[in-house]
Amino acid sequence: MNDSVLEARSLTKSYGSTRALAGVDLTIHRGESVAIMGASGSGKTTLLHVLAGIITPDTGTVSFQPSTGTPAELAGLSEAARSRLRRERFGFVFQQGLLIPELTAVENVALASMINGVKRADATAHAASWLAALGLAGMEDRRIGELSGGQAQRVAIARAQATGADLVFADEPTGALDSQTSQEVMNALLWSTTGQGRTLLVVTHDPDVAARCSRVVAVRDGRIISSAVSA
Template sequence: MRGSSTSVPIIGFSSPQWWEVFIVGQVRLRKHGDMTNTQLPAIITSSNVTKHYNQTYALAGVDLTIGLGESVAVMGPSGSGKTTLLHCLAGIIRPDEGNIRLLPTDRSAAAEITSLKEKGRTALRREVFGFVFQQGLLLPELTALDNVALAAMLSGLKRPDATEHARAWLQRLGLAEHLDKRIGQLSGGQAQRVAIARAQVTQPVVTFADEPTGALDSTTSTEVLSELLASTTGRGSTLVVVTHDETVAARCSRIVRLADGRIVSDSANEYAQNDQRAQNTQYVQNNW
């Protein structure tokens, strides 16, 4: 499956212009105007987001704006609120206070995530967001192909189209020889590539990843992270990744650090932006 466009919009290209249209499968991102590496159009904003369990604050008034096409690493010690923040942004749990807003794209309308009922938040998670977790959370009784196709069918595709899209993503991630294997027959790195394909087959606007390389060795971790970055920011969408690993964070274009439920630092990573630009260019040339 290849995208069609007159030019390819990759966040981080040296030109500040955003190309008018890029279509990959069902994704269509239209012109948002001029932008730079540090001035991307916002896709998710949070304001005064607070979450507590009993008397303990997991989040204590978090204000955060995430741009379209960014790769954002969320770091901090255990108990700092990283995963709670990811779950709130993704509509998995509701904050006790504050607002989280999804801004409009050609794939999704604007939404006040915090005010949506469960049905609405489920639709967002199924059709607009993608998820990659440390253990993959794949269905062991299904093949790699069926795991990915199921996600596409849940988003509304008919089985033949879902299978075609799933096959294309698995082939793109180097799993052409493993389509009919069950998850238990795959290595850890292969299984995590299936998880990436499952997350990306619906062409999500934002992908949330919680310790996606935490169970992998260093070499496989590097390979999987490269594929995750390229398959998200490489097509102009956003990646938010929770990690303890400084080497993972160093590959992201922005690093947000939490402590005691508050943001204590939020900085752009210019080196990663330049590296990501080159990798995204190569990825698109090779795969689209």
């Protein structure tokens, strides 16, 4: 479809005798938010990692259509090319944030742009603007250990957006947070992605988080068993 940003076809992935993905077809449309839900061991995190080019499937294809530039089939790219794609066009938010504790909030966010060749001063200014937009003005120089869990996740969200990512992948982004903070983080995540015309893919076990997304995809035993637009 013309509005698709990511198309997966016939994905399989096994770890020894364990079948993590068993023939998955999934289309992610530009500008939508998709929640992938399933029990532990259902294959949802493996699916996210394959869609993001972190791991390659045993069989099947993942096609990425960027907002600008040439479409790419992820499995056909070299590891270096996939790494570049993840740096420049994809953003990531994980449960624990994976921020660098020795760096300040603004340095953590700016680093993503600097790796892509942006000058330090420009990257820092851009990072500070994202932190301010996400309610962290005045906290730029705090190290990660000086922030609350919700604040640290907003730093991670800012980092994911700093490079202008077409698509943000979030793996249990609220898993370590209380319900109020979880809601605040989802507000920030949705505002900074679909609210800006970008696309969000979330793996979650929380039905309240999933309900905030525009579509919920249920996974069981490595297969998609349902895909429904949220009410």
